[in-house]
Amino acid sequence: MFGAILAGGASRRMGTDKAMVTLDGVPLVRWVASALNPVVDRLAVVGRTGSVDGLEAVPDDHRGRGPLGGIVTALRLARGEPVLAVAVDQPFARTETLRRLVELAEPDRAVVPIDHHVRQVTCAIYPAEWAVEAAKALAGGLSIQGLLDRLVWSSVLPDEWRSWGEDGRSWFSVDTLQALEEGQRRYGSLTHRRSWA
Numbered sequence: 032m033f034g035a036i037l038a039g040g041a042s043r044r045m046g047t048d049k050a051m052v053t054l055d056g057v058p059l060v061r062w063v064a065s066a067l068n069p070v071v072d073r074l075a076v077v078g079r080t081g082s083v084d085g086l087e088a089v090p091d092d093h094r095g096r097g098p099l100g101g102i103v104t105a106l107r108l109a110r111g112e113p114v115l116a117v118a119v120d121q122p123f124a125r126t127e128t129l130r131r132l133v134e135l136a137e138p139d140r141a142v143v144p145i146d147h148h149v150r151q152v153t154c155a156i157y158p159a160e161w162a163v164e165a166a167k168a169l170a171g172g173l174s175i176q177g178l179l180d181r182l183v184w185s186s187v188l189p190d191e192w193r194s195w196g197e198d199g200r201s202w203f204s205v206d207t208l209q210a211l212e213e214g215q216r217r218y219g220s221l222t223h224r225r226s227w228a
Contacts, residue, residue: 032071032072032074032112032113032114032115032133032138033071033072033074033105033108033109033110033112033113033114033115034070034071034073034074034075034115034117034157035074035075035101035102035104035109035115035116035117036063036067036074036075036076036077036086036089036116036117036118036119037077037098037101037105037106037109037112037116037118037119037153038050038058038060038077038078038079038083038088038093038101038118039077039078039079039097039100039101039146044202046139047055049120049205049206050076050079050083050119051083052085052129052205052208054122054205054214054215054221055220055222058084059119059120059157059205060076060083060084062122062123062124062221063082063117063118063119063121063122063124064128066124066129066201067108067115067117067124067126067127069126069130070110070113070115070126070130070133072127073112074087074091074107075087075088075108076119077089077091077100077105077108077136078090078100078104078106079100086123089104090200091104091190092102092104092107093169094177097175098152098153099115099168099173099174099175099176099178101116101196102116102157102175102178103162103165103166103169104146105157106159106161106162109159111159111160113136113138113155113156113157113159114130114159114198115133115155115156116153116155116156116157117129117153117154117159117201118154120204120205120206121153121201121202121203121204121205122205122211122214122221123201123205123214123218123221124154124201124202124205125196125197125200125201126158127195127196127197128154128192128196128197129154129201131192131195132144132155132156132187133156135185135187136156136158137158137185138158138159138160138169139157139183140158140182140183140184140185141156141157141158141161141182141184141185142155142156142184142185142187143155143156143179143184143185143186143187144187144192144197144201144202145186145187145188145189146189146192146202150176150186151201151202152175152176152179152200153175153204154202157214161182163204164178164182165178165208180202200214200217203217203218
């Protein structure tokens with residue numbers, strides 16, 4: 032399983048680089064990496080160059096094309112493995128939830144949580160077999176949602192993910208400073224996850 036931290040956005044709403052915004056003194060990108068590391072074989076920050084806070088980073092093949100550009104790039108990097116994608120602004124992602132998604136992985140279907148009838152496409156698994164169709168969808172101007180509309184995928188409904196102890200935090204997006212404060216109010220501190228540091 033290849034872990035992709037999707038970080039190609041311009042962070043306009045945040046007003047500064049989201050990857051390096053800190054939560055409990057740690058950059059968001061590090062919190063996402065700490066959730067992903069136990070369940071993937073390889074990990075990269077997709078949408079950046081060089082490294083980000085010491086993590087390997089790879090530029091999007093299709094810069095400025097949104098999260099689907101990141102997925103297309105990640106599927107290329109994965110070299111035939113499925114991709115577990117998490118957005119860089121989802122620092123509350125739980126390793127247990129990601130592990131359960133990995134357990135549900137299928138060779139020909141994405142695995143996507145559903146919350147309030149919305150597909151959580153930036154905390155999901157994309158199979159290696161989708162690489163060609165994803166590239167075609169991107170070339171056709173589609174988003175990840177449009178890609179899902181074209182292909183067969185598996186949903187993870189609230190009753191299932193709640194049974195894992197998930198409460199929606201794994202796909203809670205911190206795209207503004209106000210959202211960061213709201214996330215801390217809802218979900219509390221992440222200092223208990225510092226064991227990786």
